[in-house]
Amino acid sequence: MAQDVRDPDPGYLAFWGERHLCTLTTLRPDGTPHVVPVGVTYEPEAAMARVITNKNSTKVANILAAGPDGGRVAVCQVHGGRWATLEGLATVRTEADRVADAVGRYAARYERTPAPNPDRVVIEIAVDRALGRG
Template structure:
């Protein structure tokens, strides 16, 4: 079921606030999908999803390879019969305040502050679509 990523409804938003590992799908330069497990935070007020990661990761390289317009990506989580997918255009953010905000959001959702990482960046996804059954 499609839903508005900026106004998802209470059950959908509640599902995204629960502790669930997610997947991130990015396009490799040859067009094939690269799928990895990640932690994701969802910010419907700003129409964004965020993934914190190391700047040397394959997922970052895939987003950067798509060019300055960004890469079309999807994040997804599943719990038994419930599932939710967010789609959008990803860019890499390196600004210290953006990274700190993403780390705070991660800590709130996942209940732990990740270890310091001077190579940490944010995959910021401007959401274009949401769907699921939550």
């Protein structure tokens, strides 16, 4: 079921606020999918999803390899009969204020603050498609 990226159904939005492990799918340079578990935050007003990670991760390498404009990705979560997928163009951001903002959002959703990591970056996903049922 398609959702409005900036104004999703209340149940769908609530689902993105619950504490659920998600997956991030990036594409390797050879076009094959790379799927890993991650924590994701979603800000519909900005049509933005965020994933904090280490700058040396494969997911970051895959996005950077896609070129300066970023790479197409999908994040997904499922719980029972509820599921949600966000798709969009991902870029890697290293600015301290953007990373700190993403860490704060992660801490709010997952109810824990990650340990400091000088190699942390944020993958920002400009969401252009939202699917699912919350």
